[in-house]
Amino acid sequence: MVGLYEGSPSRENARNAGLTVDSVAEVTKASDVIMVAVPDHVQKDVYRDEIQPNLGPGAALMFAHGFTIHYGFVAPPPSVDVLMIAPKAPGHRMREHFVQEGIGVPCLLAVHQDATGNAKEIGLAYAAGIGCAKAGVLETTFKDETESDLFGEQSVLCGGVTSLINMAFETLVERGYPPEIAYFECLHELKMIVDLIQQGGFNYMRYSVSDTAEYGDLTRGNRVIDENVRSNMHRVLDDIQSGAFAKEWMSECDEGRHNFLRLRQEARTSRIHEVGRGLREIMPWLNPREIE
Numbered sequence: 604m605v606g607l608y609e610g611s612p613s614r615e616n617a618r619n620a621g622l623t624v625d626s627v628a629e630v631t632k633a634s635d636v637i638m639v640a641v642p643d644h645v646q647k648d649v650y651r652d653e654i655q656p657n658l659g660p661g662a663a664l665m666f667a668h669g670f671t672i673h674y675g676f677v678a679p680p681p682s683v684d685v686l687m688i689a690p691k692a693p694g695h696r697m698r699e700h701f702v703q704e705g706i707g708v709p710c711l712l713a714v715h716q717d718a719t720g721n722a723k724e725i726g727l728a729y730a731a732g733i734g735c736a737k738a739g740v741l742e743t744t745f746k747d748e749t750e751s752d753l754f755g756e757q758s759v760l761c762g763g764v765t766s767l768i769n770m771a772f773e774t775l776v777e778r779g780y781p782p783e784i785a786y787f788e789c790l791h792e793l794k795m796i797v798d799l800i801q802q803g804g805f806n807y808m809r810y811s812v813s814d815t816a817e818y819g820d821l822t823r824g825n826r827v828i829d830e831n832v833r834s835n836m837h838r839v840l841d842d843i844q845s846g847a848f849a850k851e852w853m854s855e856c857d858e859g860r861h862n863f864l865r866l867r868q869e870a871r872t873s874r875i876h877e878v879g880r881g882l883r884e885i886m887p888w889l890n891p892r893e894i895e
Contacts, residue, residue: 606630606653631657636665636725640694643670644856650677658683661718663725668752669745672715674849685716686726689748690735700734707734711743753843758836765870767827768793772875782878790879871895 605617606627617624631637631654641649650671658664660682669687671677679685690697692708701707710730714722730736756762768790775785799808809817842848855863870876871894883891 604630604633627653628657632659634662636663636729638665638667638688638729640667643668644853646671647676647853650679655679663719663722665726665729669713669715669749670753670849673745673749674846676849676853679716681716682718683716684718684722684725685714686722687711687713687715687745687748688726688730688733688735689713689752690733697733705734706737709739709741710735711748712740713743713745713748715745750840750843753848754836754840757839757843757848764793769873769875776874782874783882786875786878786882790875791882 604623604625606629607614607617607624609626614624627649637654637658639646639650639654654664658679663684663686664679666672666687667689669689672685672687689711690708691710692700697708712723712726712730714726716722727736727740730740771789772782772785775789776782796808799811809820812820880893883889
């Protein structure tokens with residue numbers, strides 16, 4: 604069963620896939636295991652209004668990320684299991700792997716509360732059902748998953764890498780290089796490098812590139828990512844560990860997300876985005892996807 608709000612565009616998709624669709628409240632009433640997969644910033648309200656009043660003793664409450672449990676925005680009663688299966692990929696990519704390749708993506712398993720004594724086994728069964736067990740399940744805690752996940756997103760995977768790419772792109776353009784060349788050198792080729800690193804680590808990447816590129820890597824990389832960057836990373840992690848980032852983000856959402864939406868729009872209309880969109884149009888093999 605899938606619990607969705609009335610008017611959700613996903614209702615039709617779920618029904619077409621042969622799933623029973625109802626409100627979150629009704630699905631909670633009818634279920635022994637409930638997976639909460641809604642965005643972090645709405646979980647508190649959904650839990651308070653629809654899940655908590657209908658959650659029976661002995662039920663298992665599962666999460667795909669530890670944010671609301673770790674920072675105390677959701678506090679389930681002691682009579683239920685609370686656990687996490689956190690797939691290491693966005694939802695649509697996870698689905699693509701499962702449908703197209705027959706496997707899932709690696710995931711993390713954590714048990715916050717084991718009222719029945721079966722929480723871990725329930726989590727492993729769920730991981731097997733969504734294909735993650737074929738890719739690998741690592742055991743962790745809600746604290747470690749939440750804080751390391753936020754740090755990775757902010758310092759490397761999302762915030763760090765986009766800021767690095769954009770700054771390198773702007774540096775070349777400011778020094779007179781064509782924007783299209785700057786895009787290829789600073790963004791387009793990144794996928795190849797990341798694929799090599801994922802397949803065999805830094806050593807395999809350095810084995811694969813030219814000696815010139817490797818020497819530049821080893822002698823110039825730490826000029827760009829220096830000890831000042833490490834200090835900034837520590838400050839980012841401090842905000843995560845103290846709960847300051849979580850409080851800031853939830854307050855931003857409660858107050859209408861005006862700053863977030865402004866920053867999002869600025870990023871979506873940046874020069875590197877416009878240059879990239881034009882180049883992706885002439886590379887249909889990339890299966891380009893544009894978000895306006």
